[in-house]
Amino acid sequence: MPFAWADLPRPIRALAPMEDVTDTVFRRIVARCGRPDVFFTEFIHTDIVLALRPDRPGLTPRLRFTPEERPLIAQIWGANPEHYRLAALRLRELGFDGIDINMGCPVRKIRKKGACAALILNPSLAADLIEAAKSAELPVSVKTRVGFSHVQTEEWIGHLLGQGIDALTVHVRTAEQESEGCADWEQIRTVVALRDAVALRTVILGNGDVRSTDQITDYVHRYAADGVMVGRGVFEDPYLFSTDGRAGRFPTASASGRVDLLESHLQLYRETWGEERNYEILKKFYKIYLTGFNGAEELREQLNATHDYTAAEEVIGAWRTGR
Ligand SMILES: Cc1cc2nc3c(=O)[nH]c(=O)nc-3n(C[C@H](O)[C@H](O)[C@H](O)COP(=O)(O)O)c2cc1C
Incomplete structure (x- = not known):
């Protein structure tokens, strides 16, 4: 149709x-x-x-x-x-x-x-x-x-x-x-x-x-x-x-809920665009996802200092092990 x-x-x-x-x-x-x-x-x-x-x-x-x-x-x-x-x-x-x-x-x-x-x-x-x-x-x-x-x-x-x-x-x-x-x-x-x-x-x-x-x-x-x-x-x-009850909860979501969503985004972005679209565009999303929890600002700063997907994955990996 x-x-x-x-x-x-x-x-x-x-x-x-x-x-x-x-x-x-x-x-x-x-x-x-x-x-x-x-x-x-x-x-x-x-x-x-x-x-x-x-x-x-x-x-x-x-x-x-x-x-x-x-x-x-x-x-x-x-x-x-x-x-x-x-x-x-x-x-x-x-x-x-x-x-x-x-x-x-x-x-x-x-x-x-x-x-x-x-x-x-x-x-x-x-x-x-x-x-x-x-x-x-x-x-x-x-x-x-x-x-x-x-x-x-x-x-x-x-x-x-x-x-x-x-x-x-x-x-x-x-x-x-x-x-x-x-x-x-x-x-x-x-x-x-x-x-x-x-x-x-x-x-x-x-x-x-x-x-x-x-x-x-x-x-x-x-x-x-x-x-x-x-x-x-x-x-x-x-x-x-x-419409399944998840709306409205994200503003108070846990740190891991936020980082998990960021990581899904990063992976899908990498899979879809690779080198075709500028990695730097992705940084706009770091600010969106990483806010409202202890250590959010520090993690954001570390990610903002990266210039490729692998470095970003490493920062996220280190954040997970350091928790
Ligand atoms: C980063 C950004 C990019 C935008 N790009 C477009 C665009 O390509 N086309 C468009 O019609 N409006 C664009 N807009 C305007 C939005 O579609 C929308 O009209 C505006 O943000 C107001 O709605 P909101 O208060 O729900 O954000 C953009 C807005 C933002 C914040």
Whole structure:
């Protein structure tokens, strides 16, 4: 059966796309801790998708996935409609379940190219990109923010809802806010009311500062979204999506529980990427897993001083024997 947003169970719980975090390895770690209902790739430029050629079969790391991570939505960015059309066709061939367009990344270098959050200021190009992405006949969704420099939910989100998209994720901050200040979930009420008025088939996900299963339930109830997308919350609790009683326990997990999860991650990363993806990217996860127990900081420092997998395994081995 082809993937359809409308068929997902409610509330829909999505793992957010996060660059250098939600690769095939971390998506599998999260899936094993507790599956979300849908996964996203890290954002990838349309031209990188188009650079894949039959005579160069190696897929860029951002497009690598296994069946364990499905349904999986490929998130793309760029500003050229024809490239969106071609990239969408290619992503369909590669087996992705849907295409998401990044209209929210506020990074200046990217905005300057007229892409991502800059599209909030260029609604007609945003509409052309959506239309072009639809040519592969995969579900097309958009992830965006409530405005650029100020909240413009009615005008911007109203415009997007007029484009016949299958799903819309709204990070309830403006682009200029980046990750600062509180996420304004009240905006989701407005988004849902707009959807109910003009685009009943579009699934609405709210995003921003959600940290627990209880918060997902509470927010969906309170703001009437179809679901919630969670990003940084899984750093505090990789089991956040679990429905078998493990959610919520990780913040007080024992040292060995944390180190075991880190080691599974390290092993899967090594097995998957070897030398292909930079070992240094993995260090970001040391901070996530190694916190909240005696000796966490020291172990983290030792691991941060390593530059390859073997040295990291040795540090972990020595920590275990020294306990
Ligand atoms: C390290 C990191 C990388 C991110 N990369 C992406 C990305 O590739 N695409 C995207 O749409 N958003 C990206 N985001 C934004 C998140 O998807 C999400 O919208 C944001 O973190 C707010 O949600 P949260 O409070 O649940 O983390 C990234 C966020 C972080 C922290």
